[in-house]
Amino acid sequence: MDKMNEHLFYVLECNDGSYYAGYTNDLEKRIRTHNEGKGAKYTRAKLPVRLIYRESYETKQEAMRAEYRFKQLARPAKEQYMRKGQRSNEITEKR
Secondary structure, three states, X not given: OOHHHOXXXXXXXXXXXXXXXXXXXXXXXXXXXXXXXXXXXXXXXXXXXEEEEEXXXXXXXXXXXXXXXXXXOOHHHHHHHHHHOOOOOXXXXXX
């Protein structure tokens, strides 16, 4: 998939062990923004964060739907979801 058209759902692990899920089309920049304290309000007090999971989608809408579904899960279900998928150094392409 062309990087310019990459839409990612990602999960960060915060310093306190909590998870933050989000959407981006530039993952490196987004993680850097989080760790600079300029990202989401949730992560600002829980720095540093580290990428633990990501999935790539063809459209922004698909990636944001994945983010929404993930956020509805209880923590054990989130962990199971990530175990079943690919880890952060790999991309699951959804079509």
